[in-house]
Amino acid sequence: MLDRSLRAALSGPLEAxxxxxxxxxxxxxxxxxxxxxxxxxxxxxxxxxWWAAAVVLWLVSRVADGLDGALARRRRARGRGNDSEAGGFLDIAADFVVYGAGVFGVAWGASAAYGAPWWPFLLVLLTYYVNGTAFLAFSSIAERTGRQVDDGRSLSFLGRIAEGTETIAVHTLWLILPFWAWQIALVWSLFVAVSAVQRIVAGYRLLR
Structure with missing residues (x-):
C-alpha cells in the first residue's frame, strides 16, 4: 500500500x-x-x-536490499550495468528467504522468552506463501502474455495493502516489542490474508 510513495520519497537518498x-x-x-x-x-x-542486535541487523539488511536496485539502475544508466535479469531473480529469492527466516526467528525467541504460541507465526508463513504464489504466478503469466504491470521493479507486482514497506515495519515492530510479538503476528496475518485475496482477484481479472 505504501511502497509507491515510499520509493518515490527515498529515491533521491538511495541514489546518492x-x-x-x-x-x-x-x-x-x-x-x-x-x-x-x-x-x-x-x-x-x-x-x-538478542532483540536490539536483531533490530539493527534487520534494518541494515533492508537498506542493503534497497541499495542493490539503486546501484543497478545507476550502472545501467551509465552504460556499465548488466541487462541480465539474474539480479532481479536473486533479489526476490533473497527477500523470501529473509522474510521467512525472520518469522521463524521471532517465533523461536518469543516462545522461549515469553511463552508465545507458535500458531500466529505459522499463519503469517501461510499467508506469505499464498501471497508469494499469487504475485509470482501473475508475474510469470503476465510476462508471457504481454500484460505486465511496470512499476520499475523486476517483476509485475500487484500492489495491495500488505507490501514490502508494511512488511519491514511489522518485522521491526515485533523485534522492538517481542513480548507482544504473537499478537502482532496474528493481526499481521489477517492483513496479509486480505492482501492475498485481493491479489488473486486482481490477477485473475487482469489476465482474463
Missing amino acids: VAAALDRPFLTPDRLTVAGLVLGLASAGAAAAQ
Whole structure:
C-alpha cells in the first residue's frame, strides 16, 4: 500500500548513497547477498533473544536490499550495468528467504522468552506463501502474455495493502516489542490474508 510513495520519497537518498558506493568491487548482486546474510543474522539474533542486535541487523539488511536496485539502475544508466535479469531473480529469492527466516526467528525467541504460541507465526508463513504464489504466478503469466504491470521493479507486482514497506515495519515492530510479538503476528496475518485475496482477484481479472 505504501511502497509507491515510499520509493518515490527515498529515491533521491538511495541514489546518492548508491553513487557514493559505486566502486568496481561492489556490485548490486553483492549488496543483495549482504542483505541476505544480514537478514539471516537478524533472524538468528531474534532466536537467541538478542532483540536490539536483531533490530539493527534487520534494518541494515533492508537498506542493503534497497541499495542493490539503486546501484543497478545507476550502472545501467551509465552504460556499465548488466541487462541480465539474474539480479532481479536473486533479489526476490533473497527477500523470501529473509522474510521467512525472520518469522521463524521471532517465533523461536518469543516462545522461549515469553511463552508465545507458535500458531500466529505459522499463519503469517501461510499467508506469505499464498501471497508469494499469487504475485509470482501473475508475474510469470503476465510476462508471457504481454500484460505486465511496470512499476520499475523486476517483476509485475500487484500492489495491495500488505507490501514490502508494511512488511519491514511489522518485522521491526515485533523485534522492538517481542513480548507482544504473537499478537502482532496474528493481526499481521489477517492483513496479509486480505492482501492475498485481493491479489488473486486482481490477477485473475487482469489476465482474463
